[in-house]
Amino acid sequence: MLNTVKPSAFGLDGLRDWFIRLAAPVFAQLLTHLLNLSLEQSVVPSQWKSSCITRNRIAKVSQPRTCSDYRPISVTPILSRIMEKLLVKSLLYPVITEPECRHIFADQYAYKPTGSTTSALISIFQPITNLLQEHDYVHLISLDFSKAFDSVRHYSLVSKLAEFALPECFYNWVIDYIFSRKHQTKAGNVKSAFRKINASIIQGSGLEPVSYVFTACDLRTCVVLI
Numbered sequence: 001m002l003n004t005v006k007p008s009a010f011g012l013d014g015l016r017d018w019f020i021r022l023a024a025p026v027f028a029q030l031l032t033h034l035l036n037l038s039l040e041q042s043v044v045p046s047q048w049k050s051s052c053i054t055r056n057r058i059a060k061v062s063q064p065r066t067c068s069d070y071r072p073i074s075v076t077p078i079l080s081r082i083m084e085k086l087l088v089k090s091l092l093y094p095v096i097t098e099p100e101c102r103h104i105f106a107d108q109y110a111y112k113p114t115g116s117t118t119s120a121l122i123s124i125f126q127p128i129t130n131l132l133q134e135h136d137y138v139h140l141i142s143l144d145f146s147k148a149f150d151s152v153r154h155y156s157l158v159s160k161l162a163e164f165a166l167p168e169c170f171y172n173w174v175i176d177y178i179f180s181r182k183h184q185t186k187a188g189n190v191k192s193a194f195r196k197i198n199a200s201i202i203q204g205s206g207l208e209p210v211s212y213v214f215t216a217c218d219l220r221t222c223v224v225l226i
Contacts, residue, residue, distance in 0.1 A: 001082050002021065003024050008078065009054075009204075010077070011047075012047065012052060031079070042172035048077055049177075049182065050181075050194065051202065053072050053184065054075060076204050080205070084207035085207075087170065088207055091166060092210050096112050096213065097114065107123065107220065111213050151200075154199060157178070160214050180196065181202075182196045
């Protein structure tokens with residue numbers, strides 16, 4: 001993973017992607033030991049708990065006019081993202097795909113190995129087509145949660161994860177990961193002071209988007225025949 005780190009924004013620790021790729025043969029073994037130690041002791045380095053929020057050039061509307069029209073990205077350290085992706089691949093993805101829990105995530109299509117936009121569209125149009133064979137019309141009501149990631153409470157996230165058969169060290173690691181987390185906002189060359197947060201899914205991380213699947217896994221499609 002160190003050899004294949006893609007060019008990306010670096011976190012507040014200042015470690016660049018090109019340096020990590022070049023120095024990988026030197027510190028790969030030591031880093032592996034530190035990451036395993038972090039998981040075993042359920043302790044997240046304090047540097048990984050601080051992030052900088054910037055606004056990228058991808059706008060949420062066709063004609064952006066204000067700063068709120070652009071998507072904010074929380075820039076976290078690259079090494080943190082590497083460990084998060086490893087944990088997601090080795091611990092969270094197996095839970096989503098195992099037979100005992102597969103039905104729980106059957107209607108979740110984002111941030112999972114077997115999900116796609118095509119699958120989501122098929123799951124919408126197939127029941128509509130079936131209903132139209134017996135009914136003259138079908139009403140489809142869809143909801144779009146505004147800033148859904150920002151509305152997730154940390155206590156809700158950890159309570160949802162506790163319902164699945166995850167290693168205790170990983171569960172405690174996630175608690176430490178979100179505890180005492182703080183961020184700052186950057187606009188141009190100006191940075192704000194750090195503020196602690198107790199909610200929101202960190203969109204710049206490797207762990208949190210998949211965690212949202214666990215947070216929303218109890219939401220179900222409702223079909224009402226009138």
